[in-house]
Amino acid sequence: MSVETSRKRYYTICGQVSCSDQNLSFTSSGVAWLQFARWQGADWRAEGPCRGTGAWGVRGYSRLVTVHREQLVAQVKNTQCILDNLQRTGYCCAEDAEIILRSATKTDQVRKILELVQSKGQEASEYLFYILHEAQDVFIDLRPWFSTRANTGDQHSTSLPAKASVQKTPVINTDPISKYCNKLRRELGQDTRFIASYAQKEEVPLEDMYTDTQMELLGERNESLGLLQGLDELLGQRGVFNAHAETIFITGDAGVGKSILLQKLQSLWARREPLGVDAKFFFKFRCRMFAAFREACEISLRDLLFKHNCFPDLDVDDEVFGFILRHPETVLFTFDGYDEIQAAFEPDSVPEVVSPEEKAHPLMLLANLLSGKLLAGSRKVLTARTGTEVQSRVIRKRVALRGFSPESLRRYVALHFQEREHRDLVMEQLDANPHLCSLCSIPLFCWIIFKSLKHLRSMYEGFELPDTCVTFTSVFLLLSEVFLGHSSAPRLLKRSPRCPSDTFRDGARVLGGLAKLAQLGMEKGVFVFDQDQVTSCGVTEEDLQRGFLRPVSHYDRCGNPAMFEFLHVTLQSFLAAFSLVLDETVGPGGILKFFTECEHRKTPRFQLCGPCLGGSGPRGKDPFQTNEHLQFTNLFLCGLLSKSSAALLESLVPPASLRRKREALKSYLARSVKAHLRGLPRHVTDSEGSKVHVLPNFLWMLRCVFETRSDSIARVTARGISADYIKMSYCNMSSADCSALNFVLHQHRRRLGVDMDNNNIGDYGVKQLQLSLSKMTVVRLCVNQITDSSVEVLAEELVKHRVVTVLG
Ligand SMILES: Nc1ncnc2c1ncn2[C@@H]1O[C@H](COP(=O)(O)OP(=O)(O)OP(=O)(O)O)[C@@H](O)[C@H]1O
Numbered sequence: 001m002s003v004e005t006s007r008k009r010y011y012t013i014c015g016q017v018s019c020s021d022q023n024l025s026f027t028s029s030g031v032a033w034l035q036f037a038r039w040q041g042a043d044w045r046a047e048g049p050c051r052g053t054g055a056w057g058v059r060g061y062s063r064l065v066t067v068h069r070e071q072l073v074a075q076v077k078n079t080q081c082i083l084d085n086l087q088r089t090g091y092c093c094a095e096d097a098e099i100i101l102r103s104a105t106k107t108d109q110v111r112k113i114l115e116l117v118q119s120k121g122q123e124a125s126e127y128l129f130y131i132l133h134e135a136q137d138v139f140i141d142l143r144p145w146f147s148t149r150a151n152t153g154d155q156h157s158t159s160l161p162a163k164a165s166v167q168k169t170p171v172i173n174t175d176p177i178s179k180y181c182n183k184l185r186r187e188l189g190q191d192t193r194f195i196a197s198y199a200q201k202e203e204v205p206l207e208d209m210y211t212d213t214q215m216e217l218l219g220e221r222n223e224s225l226g227l228l229q230g231l232d233e234l235l236g237q238r239g240v241f242n243a244h245a246e247t248i249f250i251t252g253d254a255g256v257g258k259s260i261l262l263q264k265l266q267s268l269w270a271r272r273e274p275l276g277v278d279a280k281f282f283f284k285f286r287c288r289m290f291a292a293f294r295e296a297c298e299i300s301l302r303d304l305l306f307k308h309n310c311f312p313d314l315d316v317d318d319e320v321f322g323f324i325l326r327h328p329e330t331v332l333f334t335f336d337g338y339d340e341i342q343a344a345f346e347p348d349s350v351p352e353v354v355s356p357e358e359k360a361h362p363l364m365l366l367a368n369l370l371s372g373k374l375l376a377g378s379r380k381v382l383t384a385r386t387g388t389e390v391q392s393r394v395i396r397k398r399v400a401l402r403g404f405s406p407e408s409l410r411r412y413v414a415l416h417f418q419e420r421e422h423r424d425l426v427m428e429q430l431d432a433n434p435h436l437c438s439l440c441s442i443p444l445f446c447w448i449i450f451k452s453l454k455h456l457r458s459m460y461e462g463f464e465l466p467d468t469c470v471t472f473t474s475v476f477l478l479l480s481e482v483f484l485g486h487s488s489a490p491r492l493l494k495r496s497p498r499c500p501s502d503t504f505r506d507g508a509r510v511l512g513g514l515a516k517l518a519q520l521g522m523e524k525g526v527f528v529f530d531q532d533q534v535t536s537c538g539v540t541e542e543d544l545q546r547g548f549l550r551p552v553s554h555y556d557r558c559g560n561p562a563m564f565e566f567l568h569v570t571l572q573s574f575l576a577a578f579s580l581v582l583d584e585t586v587g588p589g590g591i592l593k594f595f596t597e598c599e600h601r602k603t604p605r606f607q608l609c610g611p612c613l614g615g616s617g618p619r620g621k622d623p624f625q626t627n628e629h630l631q632f633t634n635l636f637l638c639g640l641l642s643k644s645s646a647a648l649l650e651s652l653v654p655p656a657s658l659r660r661k662r663e664a665l666k667s668y669l670a671r672s673v674k675a676h677l678r679g680l681p682r683h684v685t686d687s688e689g690s691k692v693h694v695l696p697n698f699l700w701m702l703r704c705v706f707e708t709r710s711d712s713i714a715r716v717t718a719r720g721i722s723a724d725y726i727k728m729s730y731c732n733m734s735s736a737d738c739s740a741l742n743f744v745l746h747q748h749r750r751r752l753g754v755d756m757d758n759n760n761i762g763d764y765g766v767k768q769l770q771l772s773l774s775k776m777t778v779v780r781l782c783v784n785q786i787t788d789s790s791v792e793v794l795a796e797e798l799v800k801h802r803v804v805t806v807l808g
Pocket residue numbers: 195196197198209210211212213252253254255256257258259260261337384385443444445447568569570
C-alpha cells in the first residue's frame with residue numbers, strides 16, 4: 001500500500017481527523033504507527049488532549065499499558081531513551097527520571113515508567129507507545145508485537161481521534177546501542193575512505209578508483225554458477241548451497257581485490273547504502289590479527305569486538321553487548337585473509353567456545369565464530385587466496401573473484417589516465433599485448449603497472465612499457481624503481497635517458513634494509529613489524545616515506561607503538577627474494593631455503609582451532625605445494641636470477657656471486673621439475689593415449705619456469721610432460737598462466753591434447769595460447785569466461801593448422 005493511499009484511507013476511517021494534511025509528515029514508519037494506533041483506538045473514547053493532566057483514566061493507551069504490562073516489562077530493555085524523550089516533552093521532570101533510574105533492576109525501572117505515564121494520562125501513555133514504535137532500533141524486541149497489533153488492527157479499527165500533537169513531537173534516539181551503531185558507521189566510514197595500500201602521501205579515495213571486478217558464483221563442488229551481477233547479490237540468497245552455514249567464502253588470487261571488495265562493502269554499510277542484507281553492526285577484522293596474539297593470550301568475545309574493533313562509549317549497563325547476544329542476526333563480520341593464518345589451524349582436537357563470556361585464544365574465537373558455534377546466526381564473510389581450503393559444512397556459499405573484465409579494465413584505465421592522449425596510448429599498448437592485459441586484469445598488478453608508467457613517464461621523456469614479455473618480477477622491479485626514485489625535491493627537468501641501474505645503486509642501502517626486514521618476516525611468517533624490528537634492519541624514518549612500507553592502523557588501541565607492514569604481501573615476497581640475491585652471506589644453497597621450506601610440512605603454531613576449518617589434508621614433500629607468500633618469493637627469485645635481470649643486478653651484486661646463485665637455482669629447478677612431473681598421476685586410455693592430470697601447484701612450477709626465461713629449463717619441463725594428453729581442469733589457471741604454458745609448450749616436440757576446462761583463462765589467455773594451438777590435438781576450454789572474440793581467434797587458428805580433432 002502506498003503512503004498516499006494509506007494516508008487517504010486513514011482519513012476515511014478516521015472521520016474526525018482534525019489536523020491538516022500538511023501538518024503530518026507520513027513516513028513508512030508513520031503509516032505503520034497509524035495502523036497500530038488504529039488498532040488500539042477501538043477502545044479510546046477521547047475527550048480532548050490535555051498534556052500531563054492525568055484526565056484520561058484507564059482507557060485507550062492507558063488501558064493498553066495495563067493490558068500489556070507484562071510484555072512491556074519483559075521486552076523494554078532501554079529506559080534511558082524513554083526517560084530522555086518523556087523529559088524533553090514535559091511528561092516527566094528530572095526528579096521523576098532520577099527516582100526511576102535509582103531502581104536497581106531494569107524491569108523495576110520499566111514498571112515505574114509505566115506507572116508514571118499512566119498517572120500522566122492518555123497522551124503520555126500514547127507518547128510512550130510512540131517512542132517505543134519510532135525508536136525501532138532501540139526496542140527491536142517489540143517489533144513483532146507492533147506488527148501483530150497493526151495487522152489485527154484492520155479488523156478492529158473504528159474511529160480514532162487525531163493525535164497529531166503526539167506525532168509532531170519527534171522521538172530522539174538516545175540509547176547506547178544506536179549511538180554505538182552510529183560510532184561504528186562513522187569509524188568504518190573513515191577507515192574505508194581511502195584505498196589502504198597506497199602510500200600515505202598519495203591517498204586515493206576508494207570511490208574515485210573502485211572499479212567492479214568479476215565475481216563468479218561457485219557451487220558446492222566449485223562448479224561455476226555464473227557471474228554475480230552486483231554487490232547486493234554477494235550477501236543475498238543466490239547460490240546458497242548450505243542454508244545451515246553462515247559463512248560466505250570469497251577466494252581469489254593475490255591482488256585480485258578481495259580486501260578492496262570488503263572495503264567497498266564496509267563503505268556502503270557506513271553510508272547506509274543497500275547491501276542486500278539488514279545489518280545493524282559491522283565488524284571488520286583481518287585474519288592476521290588473530291595469529292598475532294601470544295599463544296597464552298586469552299580474550300573474550302566482548303574484548304574482541306570492543307577492544308579490538310570499536311568501543312561502546314557510555315554503555316554502563318552493557319546494553320550493546322546484551323543486544324548483540326540477543327540479536328546475533330543483526331551482526332555482520334568480515335574476516336580478510338584466512339590464508340595467512342591457515343597454517344595456525346590444526347583440524348583436530350579443538351576445544352569449543354560456545355559461551356560469549358568464556359575467554360579463549362583469539363584464533364579459537366575466530367574458528368568458533370566462523371562455524372556458528374559462537375554468536376550463532378551472525379553473518380560472516382571470509383576471504384582467502386585461491387586454493388585455501390575450508391570445509392564445506394561451514395560454507396554457506398562460495399564466490400571466486402576473477403579480476404577486471406575487459407570493460408572494467410577500460411574503465412580503470414580511464415580513471416587512471418584522465419588525459420585523452422595518455423589514455424589512448426595506454427589502451428593501444430594494452431590492445432597490442434594480451435600478456436600485459438592478463439597481468440592488468442589483476443587489479444594489484446594493474447595498479448603497479450599504471451603507477452610506474454605514470455611516474456616514469458613524468459620523469460623520463462618518452463618512457464614506454466617494454467614491448468617484450470613483462471614478467472611478475474619486471475613489474476615489481478618497476479615499482480621498486482619508482483619508490484627508490486622518490487625524492488623529496490621535485491625534479492624540474494625530465495632526466496634523460498632513464499637508467500634503472502643508477503636508481504638501484506643509489507638506493508642500495510634502502511633496498512638492502514627493507515629486503516632484510518622482508519626476509520626476516522618471511523622466515524618467521526611475520527607480516528607486521530614493530531618499530532624496533534624496522535630500525536634493527538637499518539630502515540630509517542625517511543625510508544618509511546618511500547612507499548614500500550605503510551603504517552598499520554587499528555591493531556592496537558591501547559597506546560602501543562606504531563606497527564608497519566609492506567604495501568602488499570607480494571611486495572614483501574619480492575623483497576625477501578631480493579635479500580637472498582643481495583646478501584653475500586647467503587650461499588648458493590641458502591637461496592633455496594623457501595623452496596625447501598615448501599617441501600616440508602609446517603608445524604602449526606596453535607594446535608587448537610577449527611574442527612570446522614582446516615581440511616587442507618596432509619601436505620606432501622612437493623616444493624610447489626600451496627604456501628603462496630613463499631611461492632611468490634620463489635617465483636621472484638627465479639625472475640631476479642634470470643638473464644634478463646642480470647644487467648640490473650650486477651650493479652648491486654658481484655657477478656660471480658650472481659652466477660653461482662643462478663646455477664644453483666637452475667640445477668635445483670631442473671631436478672625438482674623432473675621429480676614433480678614424475679609424481680603426477682597418469683593413466684592410459686585407448687582413445688587418448690597416456691593422460692596426465694596435473695594438480696594446481698603445477699601452475700607454480702610453470703610460473704617459476706616462465707620467470708627464469710630460460711629455454712633450457714623450459715625444455716626440461718617440456719620433456720617431462722611425456723604424456724599425450726594433459727589435463728589442467730580446475731587448476732585455477734588465469735590468463736597470465738597461458739603465457740607460461742605457451743613458453744613451455746614452445747619447447748615441446750610432439751603434439752598433445754590439452755584440457756583447460758573450468759579455469760579463468762578468458763579472452764586474453766586464448767590470445768596468448770594462439771602460438772601453441774598448432775601443437776594441440778585436443779583443446780578444451782569450457783567454463784573459462786570466454787567470449788565471441790576468442791571464438792574468432794580459435795576458428796582462425798584451427799582452420800590454419802588443422803590438427804585439432806576435439807574442441808571443447
Ligand atoms: N575493485 C578494485 N578497483 C580498483 N582497484 C582495485 C580493486 N581491487 C583491487 N584494487 C587495487 O589492487 C590492490 C590490491 O588489492 P587487494 O589488497 O584487495 O587484493 P587481495 O585480493 O586482497 O590480495 P591478497 O590476497 O594478496 O591480500 C589495491 O590496493 C588496489 O590498488
